[in-house]
Amino acid sequence: MIVLQKLFSIAANTFREAIRNRVLHAVLLMSFALVISSLAIGALSVENNARVIRDMGVTFINFTVIFVAIFSGVSLLQVELQRKTIYTIVTKPVARWLFIVGKFLGLAATLFVVQLLVSLVFALVIIARGDPFSGVIVQSLVLMFFEGALIAAVATVFSSFSTPVLSGVLTFGVFILGRLRGALYKYAELMKEEALATLIKGMGVVIPDLTLHRADIEVAYTIPLNWSFVAYTCTYSLAYTGVCLILAILIFSRRDFV
Amino acid sequence: MSVVLRAHKLAKTFRIGFWRKKVVALRDATFDVNEHEVFGLIGPNGAGKTTTLKILTGLVKPDAGEGSLLGQPIGSVDARRHLGYLPEAPYFYEYLTVGELLHFYGGIFGMSRAERQKRIDELIEKVGLSHARDRPLRKFSKGMLQRAGLAQALIHDPQLVILDEPQTGLDPIGRTQVTRLIMELREQGKSVFFASHILPDVERVCDRVAVMFNGKVVGVGRLSELLKAQVLDVEILAEGLGAESRPEFEQLGCSWRDVDGEGGRVMLVAEDVKVGREAMSLVLQRGGAVRGYNERHEHLEDLFVRQANSEQEGAAATSGASGGA
Ligand SMILES: Nc1ncnc2c1ncn2[C@@H]1O[C@H](COP(=O)(O)OP(=O)(O)OP(=O)(O)O)[C@@H](O)[C@H]1O
Ligand SMILES: [Mg+2]
Numbered sequence: 268m269i270v271l272q273k274l275f276s277i278a279a280n281t282f283r284e285a286i287r288n289r290v291l292h293a294v295l296l297m298s299f300a301l302v303i304s305s306l307a308i309g310a311l312s313v314e315n316n317a318r319v320i321r322d323m324g325v326t327f328i329n330f331t332v333i334f335v336a337i338f339s340g341v342s343l344l345q346v347e348l349q350r351k352t353i354y355t356i357v358t359k360p361v362a363r364w365l366f367i368v369g370k371f372l373g374l375a376a377t378l379f380v381v382q383l384l385v386s387l388v389f390a391l392v393i394i395a396r397g398d399p400f401s402g403v404i405v406q407s408l409v410l411m412f413f414e415g416a417l418i419a420a421v422a423t424v425f426s427s428f429s430t431p432v433l434s435g436v437l438t439f440g441v442f443i444l445g446r447l448r449g450a451l452y453k454y455a456e457l458m459k460e461e462a463l464a465t466l467i468k469g470m471g472v473v474i475p476d477l478t479l480h481r482a483d484i485e486v487a488y489t490i491p492l493n494w495s496f497v498a499y500t501c502t503y504s505l506a507y508t509g510v511c512l513i514l515a516i517l518i519f520s521r522r523d524f525v
Numbered sequence: 526m527s528v529v530l531r532a533h534k535l536a537k538t539f540r541i542g543f544w545r546k547k548v549v550a551l552r553d554a555t556f557d558v559n560e561h562e563v564f565g566l567i568g569p570n571g572a573g574k575t576t577t578l579k580i581l582t583g584l585v586k587p588d589a590g591e592g593s594l595l596g597q598p599i600g601s602v603d604a605r606r607h608l609g610y611l612p613e614a615p616y617f618y619e620y621l622t623v624g625e626l627l628h629f630y631g632g633i634f635g636m637s638r639a640e641r642q643k644r645i646d647e648l649i650e651k652v653g654l655s656h657a658r659d660r661p662l663r664k665f666s667k668g669m670l671q672r673a674g675l676a677q678a679l680i681h682d683p684q685l686v687i688l689d690e691p692q693t694g695l696d697p698i699g700r701t702q703v704t705r706l707i708m709e710l711r712e713q714g715k716s717v718f719f720a721s722h723i724l725p726d727v728e729r730v731c732d733r734v735a736v737m738f739n740g741k742v743v744g745v746g747r748l749s750e751l752l753k754a755q756v757l758d759v760e761i762l763a764e765g766l767g768a769e770s771r772p773e774f775e776q777l778g779c780s781w782r783d784v785d786g787e788g789g790r791v792m793l794v795a796e797d798v799k800v801g802r803e804a805m806s807l808v809l810q811r812g813g814a815v816r817g818y819n820e821r822h823e824h825l826e827d828l829f830v831r832q833a834n835s836e837q838e839g840a841a842a843t844s845g846a847s848g849g850a
Contacts, residue, residue, distance in 0.1 A: 269635040276632030280618065287620040350619075354612040355677055358582040359633050360605045524584040525539065 273361055274369045281373025285339060286380065294338075298331040298385045306392055317398045322487045324389040325407055332382050332415035333442060339377060340422025341434040343370050344519065353524055364516045371423060371512060378415045382408065399489075406492045407482040413504040414480040418442055420511035421475070427518040444470070445477030475507050529685050529716045530558035535580050535590035536740075537573075550576040552740040554590070558685075558718050558733075563711050565727040566720040568737035569829065574720035575613050577737070578689050581718075582610050595685055609683035613690055613720075615674035619663035623654055623673050626662060627680055634681040641680075648676040653702060667694045675706070686710060688719035692726050704730055724825040738832050752823040759801030761793040762817030763808045770811045779804045790816065 285291060302324050309320035344367075347353040357366055386408055393400050421441050425434035444451070448471060455467040479500045485492055535554040538547050551573040558564040566574050579585040581592055583600045597604035617626055624645060631641035649655055652672040657665065662673065671694045678686060691707075692700045700723075707717050707730050721727050727734060728748060736744040736751065744751050762784070771781050774793055778800045784790040793808075795801035798820065808815055823831075 272635050273633050276629055279632075280621075280629045283625075284618055284620055350616050351612065351614075352616060352618055354584060355610070355615065355617070355630070355674075356633070358584060358605060358608070358610040358612075359630070360602045361633060362602050523539075523579075523586060525579070 270365065273365055274372065277356070277361070277366060277369025278372035278376060281343070281370050282376045282380075285373065285377040290338070291335070291377075291381070294331065294335060295381060295384060298327055299388050301327045301330075302385060302389050302392060306396070317396070318487050320392065320396070320398070321404070321489075322483060324392065325404070325411075325483065325486050328382060328385050328389060328408070329411050329414075331385050332378060332411055333418055335381050336374075336378055336415040336419040337422050337435055337438050337442070339374050340419035341426045341431040341438065343374055343419075343423055344426050344515075345431045345434070348524065357524065363520045367423070367427075367512060367516050367519055371420065374419050374423075375416050378419060379412065382412055382415065401489050401491070403482065403485050403489055403491045406494075406497050407486050409497060410480040410482060410500055413501045413508075414477055417475055417477075417504040417508050417511070420508040420515075424511045424515045424518070427515045427522075441474060442477065445475045446481070448474055448476050449478040475504070479503065527560050528557045529560050529562075529595055530564075530581065530593070530687075530718055532556055532577065532581065532592045533590055535577060535587045535592060537576055537580060537585060537588050549740055551580070551587075554580075554735075554737070554740075554742050556735040556742055556745045558716055560716055561711060561714055562732045563707055563717045563730050564719075565731035565734040566718065566737060567722060567724065567727055567734055567825065567829075569722065569833070572737040573740040574737055575689055576740075578610075578613075578687055578720055582608065582687060607681075607684040609678035609681070609686040611671075611674045611678040611686075611688040611691055614667075614694070615670055615677075617662045617670065617673060617677075619661060621662055622659050623649060623662060623665075623676070624658055626673065627676060630677045630680050636681065644680060644682070645676075648679060651706070652676045653699070668696060668699055671695055672699065675703070684715060686715060686717045686719075688717065690721055690723075691719055692721060692723050700726060724829075728825055736828065736832060738836050743832055743836075744828075748825070752825070752828060756798055756820045757823055757827065758821050759795040759798060759804075760817070760819040760821060761795065761801060761804055761808065761815060763791045763793055763813045764789075764816050766791055766808065766811055766813040770807075773807065773811075774804060777804055777807065 305320050305323040305327065308323065309316035312319045344353075347356075347370075353366075357363060390400055393404075418438060418441075422434055422438040425437045429437070451467055452471055455464040455471075458464040458467075482492060484490070532554045535551055537551040538549050540546065541548055554573065554577045556564075556566075566577060568574055576585065580587045581594065581599055583605060586600065592599040594604040595607055597606075618629075621629070627645045627648065628638075628641055631644065636644070649658060652675050654669060654672050654676070657669060662670065665673065671691070675688075675691065678688065688707075691703050695703060704726060707719070710717050731748065733745065733747050734751065735742045761779075774781050778796050780794045782792045782794075784792050793804050795804050801818075801820070805815055805818070
C-alpha cells in the first residue's frame with residue numbers, strides 16, 4: 268500500500284511540475300489556435316471541408332502529443348539530475364524503479380490531460396459545425412495516446428544516459444523510423460543488397476511499429492476501425508512501453524548521481 | 526552504545542571526460558558514528574566529504590569498502606527508512622511552495638495528510654520560513670533554500686540525520702539556529718552526522734569528529750584527543766625593548782616581530798612554556814614591560830595545517846615509489 272502512495276506522490280508531483288511549466292502552456296495555446304484555425308482553412312478548401320477539418324484536427328492533436336511526449340520525456344530524468352532534485356528523492360526510502368515508474372506515470376497523466384484538452388477543443392469545433400463526432404475519431408485518439416506514451420518511454424530510455432538534446436534527436440529518429448517502418452520493410456524485400464536488407468530488417472525488430480497507430484485515412488473518410496485491432500495496438504504499445512521502462516530502470520540503477 | 530552509521534574502507538574513483546580520466550575522490554573512509562552522537566566530518570575543499578556522504582546515502586556506489594546505516598547495508602531502501610539527508614547546496618522543484626514541497630516528501634514516507642500538515646507547520650516555523658510559506662521556491666534565496674532543505678530532511682522525524690555543510694549559505698542568525706537545531710536533535714536522542722569546514726561551528730557542537738585529507742580519514746576521535754593537549758607556543762607582547770636586545774631573545778629560542786614599527790611594542794613567540802618564562806624575565810631585565818602573555822593551544826585550524834603538512838611530506842617521501850592508489 269505504501270508503495271502505491273509513494274508512486275502516487277512522485278507521479279502527482281511530476282504532473283504538477285509539468286502543468287505549471289510555461290512551455291506547456293505555450294504549446295497548449297498554440298495547438299488550440301491550430302485546431303481552431305482548421306475551421307478557416309476548411310472553409311477555404313473547395314471540396315469536402317468537413318473531411319479536411321477532421322484530417323487537420325487529428326494531425327494537430329497528434330503533433331501536440333508527440334511534441335509533448337518528446338519534450339517532457341527527454342527532460343523527465345535530466346531535469347531532476349541537473350537541478351539535483353533527485354538527491355532528495357532517491358535518498359529517501361524510494362527504490363530507483365519506483366522513482367522511474369512514478370515519474371513516467373506523472374508524464375503519462377500530463378500527456379493524457381494535454382490530449383484531452385486539445386481534443387475537447389477539436390470536438391467543439393466539429394460539433395459547432397454540426398458534423399458528427401464519429402467513433403473512429405475516438406478510436407484514433409486512443410491510438411494516439413498510446414503512441415504518445417510509447418514515444419515518451421523511448422525518450423525516457425535515452426535520457427537515462429544521454430543529454431536532453433541528443434535524447435530528443437534520437438527519440439525523434441525512432442518516431443520517424445517507426446512511422447516509416449512498413450515502407451522500409453517493403454523496400455528491404457525488394458533490395459538486392461543482402462547485408463543492407465538484413466540490417467533494415469534487424470532494425471525493424473527494435474523500432475516500434477507506429478504505422479499501427481495511424482488512422483488518418485479512416486478518420487478522414489469515417490471508416491470505423493475494428494475494436495480488436497485497436498485493442499491489439501494498445502497492448503502492443505503498452506508492452507513496448509514496459510520494455511522501455513525496464514531498460515531505463517536497468518540503466519538508471521547503475522548510475523551514480525553526482 | 527550502538528553504532529548507527531558505519532563506514533569501512535570506502536573508496537571511490539570517478540572517471541571524467543571522453544578519455545575516462547581517473548579522479549580519485551576517496552581512498553579510505555573508515556569511521557563509526559554512535560547513537561545519540563553529533564559527529565563531524567571535517568576536511569579542506571575537495572577532501573572527499575561530499576563523496577563520502579553520497580556513498581552513505583546511496584547516491585554513489587563505492588568502488589570498494591562497505592557501510593551501513595542503522596544496521597542496514599548502504600544502498601538498500603531499508604537503510605534510508607529513518608534517514609534524513611540535506612544535500613550540499615540543495616535545490617528543489619521550483620514551481621512548488623515550501624508547504625507543497627514538504628507535503629510531497631511527507632507523502633513519500635507514507636505520512637497521512639493530517640500528520641504531514643502538523644509536522645510541516647512545526648518545521649516551517651522551526652527553520653524560520655513562516656514568512657515565505659506561499660512563495661514558489663524559485664523565488665527563494667540561497668539561505669532560504671538551505672532552510673527548506675533542513676525542513677525536508679526532518680520531515681519524518683528521522684533517527685539519523687546526515688547534513689552536508691548545513692551552515693553554508695546562512696547568515697549568522699541562521700547558523701546559530703542550525704547549531705541549536707543540531708543540539709536539539711541530540712537531546713531528542715537522534716544521531717547527527719555532518720560535513721563542514723566551518724570549524725568554529727564544528728567545535729561548538731560535535732562530540733567527535735573524523736578528519737579527512739585527500740580522500741582519507743586520518744584521525745577520528747574527540748576533539749580534545751585530536752587536538753594536541755600541550756601548549757603550541759607562547760606569545761609575549763613586550764614594550765620598551767631596544768632593537769639591540771633582539772639577538773639575545775633569538776638565542777633563547779624566541780622569534781621577534783615589531784608590532785607598531787621599530788622601537789614600539791614587540792611580539793615575542795617562544796616555542797614552549799619554559800622558553801616563555803625565560804623570555805619574560807629577560808624582558809624585565811632589559812628594562813621592558815610585559816603587556817600580554819598567551820599560551821596558545823591547538824585549534825582545529827592548526828590540526829588542519831598540521832595534517833596538510835604531514836600529508837605533503839608523506840607524498841614527497843613516497844612519490845616515485847608508487848604511482849598512487
Ligand atoms: N562527479 C565527479 N566527477 C569527478 N570528480 C569528482 C566528482 N565529484 C567529486 N570529484 C572529485 O573528488 C574529490 C572530492 O570531492 P568532494 O566533493 O567529495 O569534496 P568535499 O570534501 O565535499 O569538498 P568541499 O569542501 O569543497 O565541498 C575532488 O577532488 C573532486 O574534484
Ligand atoms: Mg562538499
